[in-house]
Amino acid sequence: MLEIADLRLDYPEFSARYDLLVPAGALCALIGPSGGGKTTLLHAVAGFGERPTGTLRFGGRYLIGLAPAERPLSILFQDHNLFPHLTAEENVGLGIRPDLRLKAEDRARIAGALERVGLAGMQRRRPGELSGGQRQRVALARALVRDRPLMLLDEPFAALDPALRADMIALVDAVRRERGLTVVMSIHTPEDVVPIAELMAFVADGRVVAADRPDRLLDAAVHPELEPYR
Template sequence: MLRLENTVIRQGDFILAADMTLDQGQKYAVIGPSGAGKSTLLSAICGFIPLDQGRIIWDGRDITDAVPGARPMTMLFQDNNLFPHLTVAQNVGLGLRANLRLSAADNGRVKDALDRVGLSDHAGKRPGALSGGQQSRAALARVLVQARPLVLLDEPFAALGPALRNDMLDLMCDLASETKVTLIMVTHAPEDVRRIADQVIFVEGGIAQAPQPAGILLDNPPPELRDYLG
């Protein structure tokens, strides 16, 4: 269980407050207007942005001041963060060892992750030789190989076409269910929320609201959410 206790994130004149509990194994969609602070919320949870106030608690342990690598989570960005000079397998291996000095067991985990995302035949290729969907799969394999209990996704499939984005969302959901991880995903698309989310975190007006059931919230949105959805 992840708990944000009376947290305040401050960046210049921008302030975002959040107080919520996220349960393990749930899929959360983070939605709200552009500039509301959705990515800022994820960056603070991951430790890329320090808190101005409050605490972040993971399973009873205070991780407020923990460096990003020491937190029980990994983050997948929109640009996939693949290194063009490394092979697909090496890019995935970076999730295990920054120096790429992988043991036989490590290499086995890389192979398993590539198998699970359907890229076993592309392990020796460089990212430039892959399609956009294959690059997203490679980035997802790097997340898988880390085996962290929380996976944060900042619009990772926004650049893909609708059909391919849906394929990636379905793959991500299948893998999340299989590995029992918690997903927290920023998205602008209500259809993505309906497709993958159990709960919704609505960010607006300087507040990241506590999660609410996705179906109920989208079927009967409050006025501020109705204005956002259009």
């Protein structure tokens, strides 16, 4: 499981303290107001920014002190973070070999990942030749080929139209179930993940205010403060 206990970060303008347990193989959706600390939490788990204090473990392994590349995770941002001078194949290939010395079997894996996100035959296109949604799907393909047991997603599909967003979320869920991944995803449209998420956490003011099954967390009769997010 992912264990976050008394995880603290202090910035001049913002202080955060997180407690959250995500069972192994579960999909946990983070919801809450913009600026409430969802991205800060994901970055802390990934190893970006200031080093926190407290407990951060995945699968029993302590993560604090490990460089981002040493952590058993992949992260997908709202900003797809592609290199504009590289092709789609090369951008995805960075998830396998950062030196891009790709072998035939690597290229086959990349082609398969691109096909799975609906971009078959687009290996040679550069980001400038792709739409915003296509660029985000290239970034998702890169996360898929990394094949790490923990996947973090920071509003990755917010710019997609509802139908494509639903398709990409369904794909993430299918891959999670196939590979036994643990997924933590921040999202502003919680209704998209209610049918598939085992856990939902409301994050505000740098805290996990509440965490429960999605149907319970979004029940305004139980948590009136969540009514705007129903």
